[in-house]
Amino acid sequence: MVAEVVIVKRLPRRFSFFDYKIPAGMTVNVGDLVQIDFRHQAMFGVVRAKKNASHHKLIPLHSVVIPGWMTDRDIARFEQIARVIAQSPSAMLDALMTGFRNRLPKELPNVCKAPEAFTVPKALVAELTKIAVASDDAFVETSLEGELVLARLLRKHVNGQMLLLVPRERIAEQLATMFSPSARVAILTGATPAPLREAIIRGWRFGTIQTLIGMRQASLLSPHNLKLVHVLDVASREYGMLDRNPRFDVRLAAQLLAHTERARFISSGSFPVLSQAMGTWHLLDTPSPTIVSMKHQEEKTKIPFLSETLKNAIEESLRDKKNVLLSFNRKGEASYASCGSCGAIPHCPTCESIPTSSGTAMHCPVCLLHLPMPTRCPFCGSDLILEKGLGNKAIKRKLQHVFPTASIGIIDKGVQEPGCDITIATDYYLDMMLPAFKRQFGRIAALNFDSNLAATHFESNEFAAGSLHRLMHLGAFQKAEVLIQTWLPESVAEFVSTKRSADAILKNRSVYRLPPSGTLIRIEMKEPGDLECVKALFPKTELREHEQTVELRFGAIPDTSVWLALEKLPDHCIIKTVISSYDPQDSHQSK
Numbered sequence: 001m002v003a004e005v006v007i008v009k010r011l012p013r014r015f016s017f018f019d020y021k022i023p024a025g026m027t028v029n030v031g032d033l034v035q036i037d038f039r040h041q042a043m044f045g046v047v048r049a050k051k052n053a054s055h056h057k058l059i060p061l062h063s064v065v066i067p068g069w070m071t072d073r074d075i076a077r078f079e080q081i082a083r084v085i086a087q088s089p090s091a092m093l094d095a096l097m098t099g100f101r102n103r104l105p106k107e108l109p110n111v112c113k114a115p116e117a118f119t120v121p122k123a124l125v126a127e128l129t130k131i132a133v134a135s136d137d138a139f140v141e142t143s144l145e146g147e148l149v150l151a152r153l154l155r156k157h158v159n160g161q162m163l164l165l166v167p168r169e170r171i172a173e174q175l176a177t178m179f180s181p182s183a184r185v186a187i188l189t190g191a192t193p194a195p196l197r198e199a200i201i202r203g204w205r206f207g208t209i210q211t212l213i214g215m216r217q218a219s220l221l222s223p224h225n226l227k228l229v230h231v232l233d234v235a236s237r238e239y240g241m242l243d244r245n246p247r248f249d250v251r252l253a254a255q256l257l258a259h260t261e262r263a264r265f266i267s268s269g270s271f272p273v274l275s276q277a278m279g280t281w282h283l284l285d286t287p288s289p290t291i292v293s294m295k296h297q298e299e300k301t302k303i304p305f306l307s308e309t310l311k312n313a314i315e316e317s318l319r320d321k322k323n324v325l326l327s328f329n330r331k332g333e334a335s336y337a338s339c340g341s342c343g344a345i346p347h348c349p350t351c352e353s354i355p356t357s358s359g360t361a362m363h364c365p366v367c368l369l370h371l372p373m374p375t376r377c378p379f380c381g382s383d384l385i386l387e388k389g390l391g392n393k394a395i396k397r398k399l400q401h402v403f404p405t406a407s408i409g410i411i412d413k414g415v416q417e418p419g420c421d422i423t424i425a426t427d428y429y430l431d432m433m434l435p436a437f438k439r440q441f442g443r444i445a446a447l448n449f450d451s452n453l454a455a456t457h458f459e460s461n462e463f464a465a466g467s468l469h470r471l472m473h474l475g476a477f478q479k480a481e482v483l484i485q486t487w488l489p490e491s492v493a494e495f496v497s498t499k500r501s502a503d504a505i506l507k508n509r510s511v512y513r514l515p516p517s518g519t520l521i522r523i524e525m526k527e528p529g530d531l532e533c534v535k536a537l538f539p540k541t542e543l544r545e546h547e548q549t550v551e552l553r554f555g556a557i558p559d560t561s562v563w564l565a566l567e568k569l570p571d572h573c574i575i576k577t578v579i580s581s582y583d584p585q586d587s588h589q590s591k
Helices: 072-084 089-096 122-133 144-157 169-176 194-206 250-261 308-319 392-402 427-432 449-453 460-478 489-494 498-511 530-537 560-566
Strands: 002-007 018-021 033-038 041-051 063-066 138-141 161-165 185-188 211-214 226-231 264-269 280-283 290-293 324-327 336-339 361-363 370-372 385-388 408-411 422-425 443-446 481-486 518-524 543-546 549-554 574-580
Touching: 002 033, 002 089, 018 033, 041 072, 072 089, 072 250, 122 138, 122 144, 138 144, 144 161, 144 169, 144 226, 144 264, 144 460, 161 250, 169 185, 169 211, 185 194, 226 250, 250 264, 280 498, 290 308, 290 489, 308 324, 308 443, 308 481, 392 408, 392 422, 422 427, 443 460, 449 460, 449 481, 460 481, 460 498, 481 489, 489 498, 530 543, 530 549
Parallel strands: 138 264, 138 280, 161 211, 161 226, 185 211, 226 264, 290 481, 324 422, 324 443, 408 422, 443 481
Antiparallel strands: 002 018, 002 041, 033 041, 033 063, 336 385, 361 370, 518 549, 518 574, 543 549
16 A cells, blocks of 8 residues: 655745555554654654555654644645645645654643733623624624623634634733633743643644644644634735735735634724635724814924814813823834935835835845945935935924923833823734723824825725724723824825725725636526536535526636636537626625
């Protein structure tokens, strides 16, 4: 007998599996973890199939390391992901088993620490309880605090394993405090040491871990009895970062895992991911923000990005001894440096991004490279170097003149000045430092919301809507008024309603045939055998039957193989091609 083995090693795409001879007397089954020789090195592999013979000269398997390491469903899932992202199954298996050395399992630490006392509105708990006891896939629009409470309620109603995916380690640590030790919780992140990582992989596969909180690797692990997958902060860009090899979207991998294991799929966050199907939408009410139009003359002051409305609101908050959070996503003294003669702008030599200026130096926000401030223009040789735009340090200095008695601090990746009356924060603070269940701000304002719309790619509207709703949900939990300063008040007002903004964005996606829209092919059949013919030509395509009509759905423009297959249908079949645009009634339901 011969075993087809997928090797645990990052290999090129052309290497899918290798044949190994099964020694006489050795019992090997599909899904077993085995040890093999590969290029004169001892390595691990997973048996994907068995067959009677091979045309190659084979070497034998060494041993079976762990029987039943994977199921047939797990192997099919890995191969499907590898096929979609144009990677080898070996690369996916290597990502799953990062840190595995086949050593004695390390005892898992107790990560369930008692949280500080917190309060949640009873109305919110009631709404989340209804969602937790249901059985359908769903998206829940809520704050981070609401997501944590939802995870706790879901754990109470799930009889089996529960996978919780988070984009950042900070959320994983906060999430662990929501469970009791009886939930048998483990945390798997990039910072998890190798011995503990191996113990978690084993415990999740064989059922000693019932609740797994993790990041990328956790979406690939083989479960024992998975009943629910919950993706928190689902709109986070950390999930879809394609610069990490293997390049896969964690959210899509989680959906595939839930579908394969027939588990419930829940996603939550301040705004949905519009490129993916997410089940029933539960949109929880939040107070609308105050939109301040910077176009109005009466709103102008001597300080950039400080409207008269915001100035009065800050003064009122200071009188009431309430802290103010100002969202401003620019660091340093100025936005950028430029030549005063020819207008040239220096770029980062590593990634071609525009570095921010801090007076005497420049800092690249993408690759974090530090650069000296140029003394002469590299293009025209002029020594007239100007700093344009405003960074958070310049904003702080100007605000200090307006509010001389208030303490003003900056929080970004390089500077942390917490506990001030007025805090000027970048997205880094909201992502990495803002504690859950702690009310500390009386007012929240976006100084320059239009910067969210400045992106040149098609997702700028989605990014802007997500940023707005994050501030809205933060303000709702903090019981703080939210002010949005913008030069485009009509456009920003469209983003306040989740459903209206989602409808507009999805209709725009359908124009360019971006997911979740695509191509719909309808085939009208005339004879009884036509349906079987269609199924034979498209064995892996989702079919929808309607009496004498069958529909084939494709996520984008069908490739040449689809059209060649259609030519093989009987001549009496009528084929119609339609661009399946977004239909709000069919795509999601709001509650």
